[in-house]
Amino acid sequence: MIPVLLILIPLVTGLVSFFLKQPGTAKNWAVLSSLVTLAVAMVGIFFLPANQLAYDASWLPDLGSRFTLMTDGMGKMLCLLTVVSFPVVFIATYKNEYSNAHNFYGLMLLSQAGLLGVFLAADALVFYFFWELALIPFYFLCSIWGGNKRIAVTFKFFIYTFIGSLLMLAGILYLYFHSADHSFAIKSFYHIKLAAKTENLIFWLFFVAFAIKMPIFPFHTWQPDAYEQSPTATTMVMSGIMVKMGIFAVVRWLIPVFPNASAHYANLVIILSVTGMLYASLIAIRQDDIKRLIAYSSIAHIGLMCAALFSLNKTGWEGVMIQMFNHGVNVIGLWIVADVIEQKLGTRKFSELGGLAQKAPVMAILLVVMALANIALPLTNAFIGEFLMFNGLFQYNMVFAAVAGISVILAAVYTLNMVQKVLYGNTVATTENATEMSGNVQLVLIVLTIGVIVLGVYPQPLIDLTKDTVNAILVK
């Protein structure tokens, strides 16, 4: 029952939220709902036996689709990331004011339901449903509460991902008719044997959908604009959790279903990923906007995860698992700081910022920790993940690892450049009267910082949690 509850709580509370006309009520309601979901997930993942974490019910008997949910290690970890992130996001942006706040929080909670559904689904049609359900709330969130260019940008994002989803639907249908027992269950999909030629074709139908979501070069063009224009609370969820849907889907739905095609195209995918890493890093260096910089840096990080996945070895995969969680934590931390600066000073441009460390020392310290985690400095959580991923990529092909490694240097360049221009130097007109950030944000950031350091020193729990997924799939 736990997985059903995880989806139902945000779904129902989200729908209720549309009727809470008082802005304050809606806000508290959303925080409360996300905390309840967190508590349920904690109990489910850490205290209940594994058989409590699956659910199976009849849904569409004529079509061979059942409402099946399951949780393996990776699913648990990503659910954990989702349920932790939402209260963090809500609390960190507690002071932000939205017009029609009840609709905003309602849509946010609906998106949480969609995301959790994606991570739990064990039936291709259910998976597809949640994949779309997660998309629709983002469309409205970004289009209503976003920046000036929001409508065009969000539309691009929506159409991009929708094309991907539909191609995946065609692929799902093809697999369905080639499964032995005509069912959408993940187990049946794993047993499908296709001829090499068709396997290669259907592989692309799925991969394009996931590559757009991640996003991988050259499907990434929606991402920087969408991150920049969305309200920051939404951007946090998009970059912290939503892009993990792509990585997650590759692990669960792509590589085990198309093992031969994955090996066949691994080189091509890695080349695309590595190209994207360098390309995004170089663009990030030239950015003058905190949000766009984080967006491009996010593309580079995701590119590394995808490359490590397709190196198809245990080391790389362990790295990806750790990094999926840690990247979520770090990027949300960076967004929180970006949001604080924008809310307080009304600008996100480096050229209009400077000397913030003098005015807000606590924020400066926390931003520096998050920035160092973004560069994957040892003792921060990202180090272990990146190290393992590079190690995996190295085992696969030395040249790829070497080229990808350049991006680490570039990451240091753009991240430290940002830290320098925003925090140090002399204060300028905009930062003259800057003050320290408020208590709720400090609290959240301190929690995240502790997470960064603890997981940086002792990442074993994450490896243990996800080891069953890695082993099960790589054995195939």
Place this chain on the structure above:
Amino acid sequence: MNAIIVSALMGVVMMFSGILVKNRSAVTSIAVIGLLILLVSNILNTYGICSIQIDTKGLLSFEKFGMFFNSIAIAATLIYVLLSGKEIENAGTYVADYYALIFFVLCGVSILSSFNGLLMLFIGIEILTIPLYILTGSDKRNLKSNEAALKYFLMGSFSTGIMLMGITLIYGATGAFALGMGSLAPSTGLLMPSFLEVAGVILLFVSMCFKVSAAPFHFWTPDVYDGAPAVFTSFMATVVKAAGFMAFVRLFDNHTNILGPSWHILLGFVIVATLLIGNITAVFQQSVKRMLAYSSIAQAGFMLFALYSVNDLAKEGILLYAVAYSLATIGIFAVLIKMKDYTFDGFNGLAKTQPALALGATICLLSLSGIPLTAGFFAKYYMLASMVKADGSIWLVIVAVLFAAVSVYYYFRVIQAMYFKEGEAAVSPVSTAFRIGLLALAALIILVGIFPSLVLNWFYF
């Protein structure tokens, strides 16, 4: 048989009620009661209770598939009258006559869902379309409405001529109006259809393409849909169009073998052309009404898949498509009729002034674009699934899927206007009953979108 007789009778009743009843809303109430009687009698017929038996000498055959489709068409008409009754009353001078014509259209629909020979097909098509010519021109003082009616009539009679020619050729070749042509092979035992027969089948195909507005025979659609009073466009685009497809599928269900492999080439060309022209042209429209006309062409392209892949999934799919498409189109037109300005900009800011209308319209649009959790998703799903099941012409599926993504562009422009743009959308007065009706329709769309088996199980019961 019940549906044919009762709908014809109700049509006559409505004509007389126009003389006896002067109150317009009373006429609507009579029509609603009439539709309910019609629906109940048809459902009873489906289950074999109280059915009227007349020996039709094999010209009509009543199967469950057809009768179930009748129920769908009648129920859709009922929803349409309940939502847009006020507008029908104000469309022109002779309210009762419009309802009478609608009942006659339903009579045509019932014949088309049960014809068992080309003769009855022809009669059904005529009974279906002649009332539509009148309804199109019902706004007598409006030049556009007159133009549309004349255009529709001329083009429609032309395509009827083509159909008659086709029927004649087939009759000449085989000596029968019967459907099962595969069995009519020459006495040599070879399954070689004669030249006349093939020509006849192709002419029939062309005229049917015209009726369901498939490219390249679609040119009448935008002008007629745009020119006709919006409330009747809604009826034409839903019930009538679905009925056309019903007839199309029935007709070519067992005819495909006659054209051999070229059948799939021919149909594939029509499908791609329809999807291309419908979707791409819809992108460039400024008027929502005209956009919906082109989108109905695009949706026809999807429905044609049922012809391409003749299997059980296609049959279920065309029923589900008829339900999903009719519900969503009736809903979106019901909102459109309330608008003062039919352009995209006319919808600006509707969500602020009329949240219920905007929500209802949004769910209808999501369904038309085939987003999961709405009925439209499963309609498209069944069509694609039947294609994949049929023979793996996966390229056609991919083309369709890409055009479905294009369709999102123009459907979502309306949503953008309603929710994200500032403006004062001018709306004629909206009653609470209308709001509730629209939201109930939206709820129904979502319900079918989660449990499509609700509709399909009824079919198998």
